[in-house]
Amino acid sequence: MKSYYFTEEHELFRESLRSFLDKEVAPNIDQWEEQQKIPRDIWTKMGEMGFLGLGYPEQYGGLNLDFFYDVVFCEEISKTFSGGFMITQMVVQYMSCPYILKYGSDELKEKYLPGIISGELISCIGISEPGAGSDVANILTTAKKDGDHYIVNGSKTFITNGVYGDFVVAVVKTNPDAGPAGVSLMVIDLNAEGVSATKLKKLGWHASDTAELAFDNVKVPAVNLIGHEGQGFYYLMGGLQLERLVGGIGAYAACENMLSYALQYMSERSAFGRPINKFQVLRHRVAQLASEIEAAKQFVLHCSRLHSDGEYVVKECSMAKLLATELSDKTAYQCLQFFGGYGFMEEYKMARAFRDSRVGTIGGGTSEIMREIIAKMVIDDVSYSSASSSNPKSVSNKSTEPKAAKASAKAEAQTVETSAEEKVSSDGDAKSNGSSNGASSLGPLLGMIEAGAAKAKPLGKTLKFAFGDEQLVIDGTGDSNSVSTEDSPADCTVKVGKDDFQALIKGKLNPMTAFMSGKIKIEGDMSVAMKLQSLFS
Secondary structure (H helix, E strand, O other): OOOOOOOHHHHHHHHHHHHHHHHHHHHHHHHHHHHOOOOOHHHHHHHHOOOOOOOOOHHHOOOOOOHHHHHHHHHHHOOOOOHHHHHHHHHHHHHHHHHHHHHOOHHHHHHHHHHHHHOOOOEEEEOOEOOEOOOHHHOOOEEEEEOOEEEEEEEEEEEEOOOOOOEEEEEEEOOHHHHHHHEEEEEEEOOOOOEEEEEOOOOOOOOOOEEEEEEEEEEEEHHHEEOOOOOHHHHHHHHHHHHHHHHHHHHHHHHHHHHHHHHHHHHHOEEOOEEHHHOHHHHHHHHHHHHHHHHHHHHHHHHHHHHHOOOOOHHHHHHHHHHHHHHHHHHHHHHHHHOHHHHHOOOOHHHHHHHHHHHHHOOOOOHHHHHHHHHHHHOOOOOEEOOOOOOOEOOOOOOEOOOOOOOOHHHHOOOHHHHOOOEEOOOOOOOOOOOOOOOOOOHHHHHHHHHHHHHOOOOOOEEEEEEOOEEEEEEOOOOOOEEEOOOOOOOEEEEEOHHHHHHHHOOOOOHHHHHHHOOEEEEEOHHHHOOHHHHHO
């Protein structure tokens, strides 16, 4: 059947990759699963063959190919019956190093990207902590500036490649008092003094390592900061969309693989004098699974096309991950049932596939988080856009991030999935919750904001609250915050109804809730808006 997504060149690449995996990987999977470790030379072999860094720039050793080569790559490594093998390079290529590629300095790119593309270096992404998984705003790992270095203290957990890897792209607090505005990203070499890793035992993905990392006064060069201080939430936004998308690709590919394996067994296994693939109840179950897998696959491929075209598709990527990973669990459950008692035996690949599938609905954003993001967009009419205003190239180097988001990262501080990536769009006027934006006196509001501004640290920039035809302007460029009602240009403009604004000041309306519900709209510099909490605390 003709493919609307893959060219002849894509399919030739698939054949080459599949041949390599059949020869170099498949015969060793059982041993790697038993040893719970993959020899590093397999990655350098893949690098030599040109299978890594497919969309990365040629100047670092990449091939600068379109995103559908990455889709082929994700599909094929997901059909090895080893989630541990699959996730190792998915984390490297699509979940950690894209931050260096998009936002890192030339020095960081030149230091780390060539080794990632050659297979000589393995990376990981460090977000979750023992006490802060979804709530990124409350991470405790700190990075304090000390001359030309940062001193890092804290810990991370559930880190794929944490023992096996060479460096981690870590989410840290460079300003613990600034909430989301104090979050930054930096590269920390895992062999640095003060870094320790403890391997964790887990249900599946046995061939990969998952670790808890500890940082004890780790000295990290200041040049290892990715981008700018306080911009970590912005940088994470687009990254999690790609993470979810490749998760969806891997999930439907695993579904195809499990069903194919089950069909082979069903054709060979007989009961009551005939192959079990002749029993109607099993045939209809296969038909249903095959239909659902194909539907999920085509939707994820559609999302891949949107991503390749440079669209920032939060809803679609969330749907893709939700549907594909949930379907993977269903497929694993039903296919194992086809095997009967043999499906419960470790020597059959279905047992491993069953275990490996389970984490898909948890990692990269749980199914519950995906549903909440989708619900906000479908029910609450919340919209999201990319945080990048400079249109950096995506990891495929073929598409660019769309328009900059116009809302505060504070709106997304609730969960790692939403706080680290999606921004409420500010198109149109702010919802006022029934309040009037007429020419009433701003006297009471002026007094309230003056009191809050006086207690808060200087904003460093100018901030305007727009109430239709009236406004309050805070000038925080001096030693203190000054407030006036004169209309003047500002670095950041907050559109809000008077009633909602008053509720914010009195603590009856949480700024995060106001952003997410659309009661506040932001124009201009989001980093200023991220400091709103300091005015209302």
